[in-house]
Amino acid sequence: MADVRIDGVGKKYAGRAVLSDLSLTLNDGECFTLLGPSGCGKTVLMRLIAGFETPDCGVISIGGEPVADAASGQMLPPDKRGLGMVFQDYAVWPHMSVFDNVAYPLKLAGTDAVALRERTLRAVGLVGLSGLEARLPSQLSGGQQQRVALARALVSEPRLLLLDEPLNNLDANLREEMRFEIKALQQKLGITILYVTHDQEIALGISDRLAVMDENGVLRQIGAPEEVYERPVDDFVFRFLGIANFLPVRRDGDSLYIGGSMAAWVGPPPDKPGATLTAGFRPSDVLLARDEGGSDGLPGIIRRASFLGAQVDYLIDIAGTLVRAALPSHECLARNLLFVEGDRCRVELASVQWFEGNIVAGDRA
Amino acid sequence: MLFSVLALYLLAFLALPVGAMVLRGVTNTEGRFSTDHLTLLLANPVYLESLGNSLVVACGAALLAALAALPIAMLLWRHHVRPSIYIELCGFLPLFVPPFVLALSLQNLLGRGGALGWLLGGDLDPAILGLPSVMLVEALHYFPLVLMTLVMTTSASSQQACEAARLGSSWWRLMTRIFLPLGMPGLAFGMSITFLKAMDDLATPLSLGVTNLLAPQAFFRVSAYGSQDPLSSLIATLMVVISALAWLASIRLVRQHVSWRSGAFAAAAPSRRQTIVGLSCLGGIVMLYATLYAGVALTSIARIWSYTLLPESFTLSHYLTALGDERGSFINTLIYCGFAAVVDVLVGLLMAYAIDRAAPRWKTGLTWAAAGLLSVPGVALAIAYLQFFRVVELPFFNQTIDASWFMLPMAFSVRGLPFAIRACTIALQRLPKSYVDAASLSGGSRLRVATKIVLPMLAFGLFVAFLLCFGVAAVDLSSAMLLVPSETDAPVAYSIYLNMQSTTGRGAGSALAVLSIALVTLSLFVLLALLRPKSKAASSFRKFVFTAS
Ligand SMILES: Nc1ncnc2c1ncn2[C@@H]1O[C@H](COP(=O)(O)OP(=O)(O)O)[C@@H](O)[C@H]1O
Ligand SMILES: [Mg+2]
Numbered sequence: 014m015a016d017v018r019i020d021g022v023g024k025k026y027a028g029r030a031v032l033s034d035l036s037l038t039l040n041d042g043e044c045f046t047l048l049g050p051s052g053c054g055k056t057v058l059m060r061l062i063a064g065f066e067t068p069d070c071g072v073i074s075i076g077g078e079p080v081a082d083a084a085s086g087q088m089l090p091p092d093k094r095g096l097g098m099v100f101q102d103y104a105v106w107p108h109m110s111v112f113d114n115v116a117y118p119l120k121l122a123g124t125d126a127v128a129l130r131e132r133t134l135r136a137v138g139l140v141g142l143s144g145l146e147a148r149l150p151s152q153l154s155g156g157q158q159q160r161v162a163l164a165r166a167l168v169s170e171p172r173l174l175l176l177d178e179p180l181n182n183l184d185a186n187l188r189e190e191m192r193f194e195i196k197a198l199q200q201k202l203g204i205t206i207l208y209v210t211h212d213q214e215i216a217l218g219i220s221d222r223l224a225v226m227d228e229n230g231v232l233r234q235i236g237a238p239e240e241v242y243e244r245p246v247d248d249f250v251f252r253f254l255g256i257a258n259f260l261p262v263r264r265d266g267d268s269l270y271i272g273g274s275m276a277a278w279v280g281p282p283p284d285k286p287g288a289t290l291t292a293g294f295r296p297s298d299v300l301l302a303r304d305e306g307g308s309d310g311l312p313g314i315i316r317r318a319s320f321l322g323a324q325v326d327y328l329i330d331i332a333g334t335l336v337r338a339a340l341p342s343h344e345c346l347a348r349n350l351l352f353v354e355g356d357r358c359r360v361e362l363a364s365v366q367w368f369e370g371n372i373v374a375g376d377r378a
Numbered sequence: 379m380l381f382s383v384l385a386l387y388l389l390a391f392l393a394l395p396v397g398a399m400v401l402r403g404v405t406n407t408e409g410r411f412s413t414d415h416l417t418l419l420l421a422n423p424v425y426l427e428s429l430g431n432s433l434v435v436a437c438g439a440a441l442l443a444a445l446a447a448l449p450i451a452m453l454l455w456r457h458h459v460r461p462s463i464y465i466e467l468c469g470f471l472p473l474f475v476p477p478f479v480l481a482l483s484l485q486n487l488l489g490r491g492g493a494l495g496w497l498l499g500g501d502l503d504p505a506i507l508g509l510p511s512v513m514l515v516e517a518l519h520y521f522p523l524v525l526m527t528l529v530m531t532t533s534a535s536s537q538q539a540c541e542a543a544r545l546g547s548s549w550w551r552l553m554t555r556i557f558l559p560l561g562m563p564g565l566a567f568g569m570s571i572t573f574l575k576a577m578d579d580l581a582t583p584l585s586l587g588v589t590n591l592l593a594p595q596a597f598f599r600v601s602a603y604g605s606q607d608p609l610s611s612l613i614a615t616l617m618v619v620i621s622a623l624a625w626l627a628s629i630r631l632v633r634q635h636v637s638w639r640s641g642a643f644a645a646a647a648p649s650r651r652q653t654i655v656g657l658s659c660l661g662g663i664v665m666l667y668a669t670l671y672a673g674v675a676l677t678s679i680a681r682i683w684s685y686t687l688l689p690e691s692f693t694l695s696h697y698l699t700a701l702g703d704e705r706g707s708f709i710n711t712l713i714y715c716g717f718a719a720v721v722d723v724l725v726g727l728l729m730a731y732a733i734d735r736a737a738p739r740w741k742t743g744l745t746w747a748a749a750g751l752l753s754v755p756g757v758a759l760a761i762a763y764l765q766f767f768r769v770v771e772l773p774f775f776n777q778t779i780d781a782s783w784f785m786l787p788m789a790f791s792v793r794g795l796p797f798a799i800r801a802c803t804i805a806l807q808r809l810p811k812s813y814v815d816a817a818s819l820s821g822g823s824r825l826r827v828a829t830k831i832v833l834p835m836l837a838f839g840l841f842v843a844f845l846l847c848f849g850v851a852a853v854d855l856s857s858a859m860l861l862v863p864s865e866t867d868a869p870v871a872y873s874i875y876l877n878m879q880s881t882t883g884r885g886a887g888s889a890l891a892v893l894s895i896a897l898v899t900l901s902l903f904v905l906l907a908l909l910r911p912k913s914k915a916a917s918s919f920r921k922f923v924f925t926a927s
Contacts, residue, residue, distance in 0.1 A: 027737075065815050092821030100812040108834040117830075118820040162816075169820070 015076050015095070015172030015205040016041045017062065022071030022083075024057055031057050032230040034071070040222075041076075044199050044206040048216040048253065049226030055209040056101065057230075059175050062207065063098055064091035075173060092121075096173040097166030101181065105150045105161045111137065112146040114161055118169040136168040139198065156187045163195075167202070174199075176208045180215060192219055213254045217242060225250045248372045251293050258299075258336040261371045262290045271311065274332040279310055280362045285369050293366040299338035301327070301350055304357035311360045315352040327352060331360060384728045387721075391788050395766035396618065396754070402765060403611035415608045425595060425609075429616065432592040435513045436576040436624075440524075440569040442517035447525035447568070450659055451532060452549075452557055459656040460533040461526075467902055469526020473571075474849040474898045476871050477519040478581035479674055479891045482878050484515065485586070486673030486683075486888075494687070505587045512583050512591070516576040518670065522663070524568030531564030532557060566631030571752070573624050577617060578755035581855040581875050592617050593757045593856065600860060605764035614758035625753035629746055671895075678888035696885035697893070704890055706866060707873035714783075714869050715851040718790035719798075722847035723840050725791070726798025730806050733799070745803075751796040756856030759789050763861065783867070789857040794847035801846055805839020838908075845905060849898060870894055 017039040024032045031054040039045045049055050060066045062073060064080065067088055073081040075096070080089040105114055116133040124132070137146055140160035150158050159179055166174060176195070180188045196219050199206050210216055216223050217238045224235040227249055234246045245251040248259070261272040262283065269278035283290050302310065316335065317328035325345050327338045338360070345351050352358060406412040419425050454461070484504045487494055504511035558565075580593045589598065592613055599610035678696050680689030733744045763785045809832065817831045858872050865876060870890060877887030 060815075063815075063819065065818070090821070091815075091819050096819070098816070098819055100816060102810060102812055104810070104812040104816040106813060106816075106831060106835065117817070121820040121822045121826075165816070 017173065017205065017207070018072075018074045019058075019062070020072045020074075022058075022061060022068045022073060024054075024061060024066065025069055030230075032061075035230065035232060036071075037224060037232065037235070039205055039207060042203050042205055043221040044196065044208060044219060046208045046210060046216040046220035046223040047226060048210060048213060048223055049230075050228055050253070051211050053226050053228050054230035055211075055226065056177055059098070059177050059207065059209055062173075063096060063175055064089060064094055094173075095171055096175060097169065097171035098175040099159070099162045099166050099177065099179045101177045101179070103158050103162040103179075105158050105165070107150050109149075110146065111142060111148050111150070111153070111161050114150070115164045115168050118165065122169065132168060136164040139167065140164045141194075156183050156191065159183065159191065163198075167198075172204060174204050174206045176206060178210050178212075180210070180212075188215070195219065217254070225253055245366060248291070248293060248368050251366055251368075256296050256337060258294050258296065259368075259372050260292045260294075260331060260334055260336065262292050264288050264290065271332040272334060276312065276332040279308075281365045283367045285367045287369050289369075289371045291368045291370065291372040292362070293368055293372075294336075294362050294364065296326070296337040296339035298363045298365070299329075299336070299340075300361040300363055301338060301340060301352075302359040302361070303349065304359050307359065309359055309361065313358050313360045315354055315356045315358060318352055318354060325351070329358065329360060336360075380728055381732060384725065384732065387725055391792055392751075392754070395762035396759070398766050399611045399758070399762040400615045400618075402606075402608050403615050415612050419609055419612050424590065425613065428590050428592050428595045428613075431509055431590050432577055432617075433620070435509065435516065435591060436573045438513040439516035439520065439576040440572040442513065443521040443524040443572050444565060444569050446517070446521050447528050447565075448553075450663075451525060451528040451561065452553060453655060454529055454659060455532045455557060455561075456552075457652055457655045458533075459652045459659075461529060461656065461660070464903070464906065465660065466526050466530060467906060468899075469522045469529075471899065471902070472520050472523045474853055474902075475519075475895055476581060476853045476855055476874070477515060477575070477579060478585045478855070478875060478878075479895070480519050480670060481511070481515045481582045481585050482888075482891075483671050483673030483675075483677075484511070486677050486884075487670075508586070508588050509590075511586055512579075512588050513576075515582055515586070516572065516579065520568070520572035520575065522667075523571060524565065525663075527564035527568040528561045529564070532561040562631050566628045570624055570628035574621050574753055574755070577621055577624075578757055578856050580757055580859055581871075585875065585878065593755070596757050596761060597860060600761060600764065605761065605768060610761050611765065614755070614761040617755045617758045618753075621753040621755055622750070625750055629750075674888045674891050677884055678892045680885065696889040699886040700889040700893060704870070704873050704877075704886065707868055707870045707890075710867055711852055711869040711871075714787045714790060715848045717787040718794060718851045719844045719847035721787070721791040722794045722798035723802070723843050726795060726802040726843055726847075727806075727836075727840065729795075729799045730802035733803065734806055748799040749796050751792070751799075754792065756789070756793055756854050756858075757860065759792060760857040760860035763789055763857075783863075786858060786861040787851075789861055790851035790854055791847070793854050793857065794850045797846045797850055798843050801839060801843035805836050805843065808839060809835045842905065845901060849901075852894075852898075 017037075019035060019037045022032060022035045023030060035058070047055055047058065057066065061068050061081065062075075068081055068083045070083045072079055072083070075094055078089075079087060080094050081087070106117075109117070112133060115136050116129055119129045119132060134143070134146070137143055140163050142157060142160050142164065145153070145157070150161065153161065159182075162179070179195075180191055183191060192215055195206075195208075208216075208219060220238055222235065222237055223241060225233045225241065227233055234241055234250045241250060242254050245254065248257070251257050262278050263270045263272065264283070264287070269283070270276060271278055278292075280292070283292075300310075304312065311331050313329040313331045313336075315327055316330050317326075319326040320342070322342065324339050324341055327340070329336050329338055340350060403415055404411060404413070406414055481504060489503045489505065504515070578593060580597055583589065583591050583594050584597075589595070596610050596613040596617070599607050599613065603610070676689055677683060679692045679694065681691040681693040681695075683689035729748060733741060733748065736744055767785055813835065814827060814831060817827045822830075852869065853871050855871050855875060858869060859875075862868050862872055868876060871894070874887045874890045874894070877883030877890065
């Protein structure tokens with residue numbers, strides 16, 4: 014069993030709290046992703062779990078056994094925690110061959126020569142590097158070095174695998190490929206994975222469950238990818254999981270208006286109370302139509318049009334607020350929706366997330 | 379524990395000796411503060427004159443070298459010529475060759491009976507010109523260093539050079555508006571090294587017969603009145619103060635941010651014009667130094683060479699003498715410099731580690747303080763040691779240690795420390811924390827992690843540090859001349875000097891000098907060849923000089 018329980022953990026550096034009172038549980042055998050912006054404390058949490066750092070308060074247990082307990086001062090050293098880790102910079106030792114790198118954990122565990130060779134070759138094969146055992150890391154590409162790190166983390170058959178942004182330095186194609194491979198490996202081996210990243214696409218693609226952490230190291234939401242994507246608890250999570258549009262909406266009796274204008278809100282009704290609200294939606298939620306004098310949807314003016322191959326990107330002014338829309342190119346062509354700057358249009362929204370209060374949108378457009 | 383060793387080292391071999399020396403200069407026999415010695419010093423016109431002369435020689439040498447380097451660097455910059463790493467490295471050769479060799483070479487060429495000297499009637503004999511020739515020798519010796527540091531800072535950003543073209547093509551405008559601000563860190567670095575070295579140089583003025591400078595005066599005081607003489611303390615203190623001030627002044631200029639990545643430049647193959655400009659500059663400089671050093675090179679293979687343009691007959695016997703009779707000095711060098719370099723690598727590694735671990739607000743200061751060790755003159759350090767370690771009795775030997783073998787290596791190690799710290803810092807940067815963490819995930823003792831992971835990953839960097847410190851110690855004549863107990867204990871550089879002082883030893887001395895220079899050049903290139911890939915070598919070498927910002 015390799016469930017991980019983090020209970021009220023806090024960590025300070027030079028008087029500044031990076032994590033405070035953080036609690037989180039990973040279930041046995043799941044791929045759990047921690048998603049958060051750079052510098053929010055993801056690596057710190059990972060190093061706490063691995064045992065490279067000591068928590069200031071709280072308890073961390075792996076498989077039901079406490080490995081770090083700030084109150085009693087009990088600390089299990091990293092090598093006794095039964096985990097493997099892939100570091101952000103791979104940390105593949107440059108003076109050792111691929112084989113020696115991967116075999117290192119077994120050597121230290123005193124594995125006999127025959128088993129050591131067999132298990133090392135198996136791990137190297139598992140990550141698809143068979144035949145490259147004699148190479149030095151400097152003779153490998155970035156993606157291959159990352160696989161060496163992965164094989165080294167897996168060779169001792171850990172119950173828990175910690176991956177710290179391992180795909181960051183890879184190019185887009187390789188990143189995609191490795192993402193699938195990690196997922197496949199996890200299903201094959203049935204181990205628990207904690208995957209840390211600031212890339213929401215990887216997070217949504219790879220995880221069984223994920224947690225979103227904000228700049229201050231506070232967990233905003235934990236749940237399955239679809240759940241967090243579809244029902245974000247607040248605008249931070251909504252914003253973090255993709256390009257976000259926000260339209261301020263004002264409630265006046267039974268009527269709804271956009272922002273401070275007299276333009277009426279047309280679209281899904283709010284599920285939140287209050288006089289000031291914000292409607293959040295993704296560019297792909299925007300449905301466009303030509304303005305033919307009708308009153309369906311919201312009136313808009315195209316401010317910028319960019320043709321991006323498979324899709325067309327529009328920047329639309331709706332009663333003074335700019336929003337982004339993304340339409341499939343073939344649909345634009347088929348329905349005569351290729352607008353140019355200055356064109357009038359009607360905007361309908363397929364789905365809307367409602368937030369209370371007026372949220373000033375971040376870095377849109 | 380390790381850091382207390384560090385503190386002990388700095389206290390025992392730097393702070394206490396130098397502190398005691400300063401105190402000796404400003405206290406009377408009862409240990410009270412007094413200006414008696416200072417009054418004495420100022421009352422003697424020789425010392426005042428020496429102070430003035432030293433400042434003139436050091437400033438003059440730095441200025442001359444800069445004046446010679448500026449137009450050439452500017453020309454290279456305007457034509458976007460970036461020298462290869464090998465050529466840049468050659469610019470640092472002056473740090474590993476003692477300048478007095480150049481002085482003696484010039485004497486062989488221009489002296490009364492020299493190759494050209496007899497034609498000119500001895501009018502240009504460097505020994506007769508005196509002070510100006512010391513200045514010129516220092517300037518010539520350190521010119522390649524100033525040029526290369528300047529080229530290194532400017533050629534990296536020749537992107538700006540393109541934009542500069544729009545400012546109009548007035549050379550003066552370009553120079554003052556763009557080139558100088560860009561190159562200031564490199565120029566200031568090169569000039570301050572020239573200043574510090576010229577101020578500290580003992581062998582060059584002595585071999586040219588010039589004595590009215592601070593370093594020779596301090597040397598004579600110690601030889602004449604013994605090491606406890608308070609006036610030598612004062613002169614040495616004065617040298618420390620001047621050097622420290624010069625260093626502080628240059629820090630302001632060196633600290634400007636230098637970016638090596640401005641512009642993806644040098645990727646393209648050089649155009650013909652660039653090649654021509656680059657090769658003619660390089661060729662000119664090589665020709666110049668070949669001529670300058672011809673005096674030593676020819677002497678080393680000449681049977682007789684007097685009152686003729688070229689030697690009349692040649693022989694290799696000087697080399698045999700050098701290798702045979704002077705074997706002792708090679709062994710001495712190996713022992714002294716090897717010991718010093720080992721101490722340097724150990725202390726340097728600890729220091730680099732401590733600086734790396736220091737709070738960010740301390741880091742810059744500590745880095746500069748470490749580099750500031752460069753400004754401790756060898757003459758002053760030697761005098762401080764002579765005074766300090768006389769009073770320390772070795773616990774087991776029941777004798778004072780003032781003339782013992784150990785002062786010289788320790789002095790060498792303090793002088794090499796700034797180089798060691800810099801090299802070890804770079805070595806440590808090649809070992810991020812995660813590489814050690816990755817090993818500790820598998821357990822094993824600290825010793826095992828140290829031997830299997832940490833040392834192999836640091837090994838090359840530490841080896842480089844060792845060689846650097848060895849080289850720096852090997853040319854450090856200023857401390858050696860004061861601290862070497864007897865001629866049989868002399869290291870190579872000192873043996874060259876001693877040989878060259880006698881007419882019979884000139885050939886062997888020159889042969890030794892040629893051998894040493896060849897050895898230094900060779901080891902620099904072997905080192906670079908080992909550093910692969912080349913781009914990595916280049917970047918860490920450039921980093922060595924310039925990332926203390
Ligand atoms: N050893 C340390 N000393 C001081 N501050 C640290 C240390 N490790 C991390 N921090 C700080 O903790 C914060 C979170 O860092 P980190 O966990 O590395 O972020 P990320 O989420 O990008 O992995 C950062 O502000 C960083 O400066
Ligand atoms: Mg991180």
